[in-house]
Amino acid sequence: MEASGEARRHPQARRPAAGETGWRAVARALEGRPGGRARGEFWVGRDLLFALGLDDTPAGLVRAWLEAGMDLGCFPVADAPGPAGPATGSAAGPGKAEARERGRPRAPTYLHRRFSPAELRSGLAGARAPLGMERLFLFVGLDGPLGRWSLKLGPLQALERLAAQPQQAARELEEEASRASELLREARRALPGLRGVLLCDDLAYQRSSFLSPASLSLLLLPLYRRLAQECRALGLWAVLHSDGNFSPLLPALRQAGFCGVNCDPECLDPFLLRAQAPEWALFTGVPSSWLLSSVAPEDVAAGAGLPRCGGVRPDAGAAADPSPVPDQEGAAGVARAFVALSATGGAVLSSACGVADLASWRRLLRVYREVEGA
Numbered sequence: 001m002e003a004s005g006e007a008r009r010h011p012q013a014r015r016p017a018a019g020e021t022g023w024r025a026v027a028r029a030l031e032g033r034p035g036g037r038a039r040g041e042f043w044v045g046r047d048l049l050f051a052l053g054l055d056d057t058p059a060g061l062v063r064a065w066l067e068a069g070m071d072l073g074c075f076p077v078a079d080a081p082g083p084a085g086p087a088t089g090s091a092a093g094p095g096k097a098e099a100r101e102r103g104r105p106r107a108p109t110y111l112h113r114r115f116s117p118a119e120l121r122s123g124l125a126g127a128r129a130p131l132g133m134e135r136l137f138l139f140v141g142l143d144g145p146l147g148r149w150s151l152k153l154g155p156l157q158a159l160e161r162l163a164a165q166p167q168q169a170a171r172e173l174e175e176e177a178s179r180a181s182e183l184l185r186e187a188r189r190a191l192p193g194l195r196g197v198l199l200c201d202d203l204a205y206q207r208s209s210f211l212s213p214a215s216l217s218l219l220l221l222p223l224y225r226r227l228a229q230e231c232r233a234l235g236l237w238a239v240l241h242s243d244g245n246f247s248p249l250l251p252a253l254r255q256a257g258f259c260g261v262n263c264d265p266e267c268l269d270p271f272l273l274r275a276q277a278p279e280w281a282l283f284t285g286v287p288s289s290w291l292l293s294s295v296a297p298e299d300v301a302a303g304a305g306l307p308r309c310g311g312v313r314p315d316a317g318a319a320a321d322p323s324p325v326p327d328q329e330g331a332a333g334v335a336r337a338f339v340a341l342s343a344t345g346g347a348v349l350s351s352a353c354g355v356a357d358l359a360s361w362r363r364l365l366r367v368y369r370e371v372e373g374a
Contacts, residue, residue, distance in 0.1 A: 023195060025071045026137035029281045029346035030196075030237050030259050036342055037371055040065065040072030041364070042141055042198055042241070042262060042283075043112045043354025051358050056113040058123035062131045068361075069368060072348065074139040074198055077187050078114040079179065112354065117183070117190035124191075137195050140187045141241070144201035145177040145223050152176075159210060162219070170219055177223040181230055188234050196237040198262060199227060204244025206267055217252045228257035239283060243267065243352055250276050264288050264352040270341050278345060285338035286351035286367065290330060291360050331363065335370030 020028070025038035044064050046056045052067075054060035058075060065073040115123070124133070143151065149172055150158040162169045180199075188194055203209055203216070211220075224240075231238035240253065241262040250273075253261075260281030263273070270284050338349045349371060355361050 021069075022071050022135040023137035026348055027195075029342075029348045032279065032281065032346045034343050034345050034347075036347065037339075037349070038071045038137075038347075039349035039368060039371065040070035040074075040137070041350060041355050042072075042074040042139065043076065043356075045112055045354060045356030047111075048355060048357055048361055052361075058115060058120055059131060062124075062133050062136070065136060066132055068365060070136070072137040072139060072196075073133075074141045075120055075187075075191070076112055076114040076141045077117060077120070077183060078142070079116065079183060111356075117186040120187070121190040134193060138191060138193050139196040139198050139239070140184075140191065140194060141198040141200055142180060142183055142187070144199045144220075144227070144240075145173045145180060146201040146203070146220060148176040148180060149173055150202075162211075162215065166215075166219070173219055173223060177227065181227060184227070184230060185234070188236070194236060196239060197231050198239050198241050199224075199258075200241040202244065203242040203249055204246040204267070206244050209244070209246045209248050211249065213249055213252050216249050221252055221256055224253075224256035224258070232257070239281070241352065247272070247276070253277075254279075260346070260348075262350060262352055265337075270337075270347075271344070274341065274344050281346035281348065282341065283348045283350040284352070285341060285347065285349045286334060286364065288351055288353040290334065291351050291355065291363055292353060331366035332370050334367050335374055338367075338371060339374045 021038075025036050026040070028036045029038050044061055049056050049060050049064060052064060054063055061075065062073060124131075146158075149169075153161065158169075161172075184197060201220070203211055228238040237259045238257065239260040239262060240256070240258045243264060245267045246253070246263075247268055254277050258280065260283055261273070261277070262283040263270075264287065265284050266287045266289060268284075270282055273280075273282060273284075338347065341347050349367070351364075355364050
C-alpha cells in the first residue's frame with residue numbers, strides 16, 4: 001500500500017537542519033527524514049520524580065525531561081486527574097513522603113500521574129518561559145476508545161462483549177471515542193504549545209493481536225480516522241501507541257491517518273515495521289525488558305517476581321544482575337540498533353513502557369550518551 005502523505009501534512013511543520021535538537025528534531029522524524037537523533041519518553045513514573053526530588057506536577061515533569069536532555073515530553077491526560085498506568089489499569093501510587101522514607105522502592109509501581117486539562121492549565125500558568133518548555137515537542141497522551149472502554153469494563157469483560165455483543169460494543173466504543181474527542185479539544189485549549197497527541201490503545205498481546213483485522217476495521221478504524229482527522233484540524237500530529245505485536249493489524253491501521261507509532265521493539269521488529277509502513281515515524285528502540293530489568297538486591301534475594309509493565313515481563317535472567325547501572329555493551333547495543341533504524345527514515349528513540357525508577361533512568365541516560373557518540 002502506498003502512503004497517501006496526508007498524515008504527514010501539518011501546519012506547524014518546518015524542515016529542521018541536520019543535528020538540531022528539541023522539537024525540531026522530533027518534527028524531522030515525523031516528516032520522515034532519516035538520520036535524526038531525537039529522543040524522549042512518553043511516561044515518567046511518580047516514584048522516579050520523587051527520587052529526583054521533583055513533584056508529580058506538570059512542572060516537575062518538564063524539569064525531568066529537560067534535565068535528561070529529551071526532545072519531547074508527554075502529559076498524560078484524563079477526564080479526572082489521578083495516577084494511572086499507561087492506557088491499562090489504574091491504581092494509586094505511593095505518597096511522596098512514603099517514597100522518600102523508603103528511599104529506593106522494593107518494586108516500582110510503573111504508574112504515572114494523569115492530569116485533567118484544568119490541572120495542566122493551572123500547573124503551567126506563568127511557568128512556561130522559566131521552565132524552558134518551549135524547546136520541547138509537547139504531546140498529550142490520552143486513552144483511545146478501546147483503552148477507555150477496557151478501563152471501564154475490565155479487559156476480559158471488554159473482549160467477551162466484543163465477541164458476544166458486537167453491536168452494543170460498537171455503540172459503547174463510539175461513545176468513548178466522542179469523550180476522547182472532547183478531552184482532546186480541552187487539552188488543546190489548555191496547552192497552547194501542544195504539537196502532538198499520543199493515542200493509547202493496546203491492541204495486542206506480546207506475541208499476537210487480540211483483535212482480528214476484520215474487527216479492527218469494523219469497530220475501531222472509523223473512530224481512529226475521525227480522531228486523526230480532528231488532530232490535523234487542530235494542527236496536531238497523531239501518533240498511535242500500542243503494546244504487543246500488532247503486525248496483523250498494520251494494513252488496516254495504515255488507513256487511519258496516524259503519523260507514527262510507539263511500540264516495543266521486542267514485540268514488533270522496527271525494521272520490519274519500517275518496511276511495512278514506511279510513511280510512519282517510529283517512536284521505538286528501547287526494549288522494555290532491558291530498560292526495566294534491574295531490580296533491588298533485596299528483591300533478588302527474596303526471589304520476588306520482576307515488575308510488569310506494558311504487557312511485557314522482563315526475562316528471569318535479568319534478576320541475576322541487580323546493579324542500577326547497566327553494562328556498557330547493553331546500552332551500546334541499543335544505541336547502535338537505533339542509529340541503524342534512524343538511517344532508514346524518521347525515528348525517535350523511545351520505549352513503549354516509560355521510565356519509572358532511578359535504575360532505569362540511569363540506564364536510559366547511558367543510551368543517550370551512546371547515541372550522541374555514535
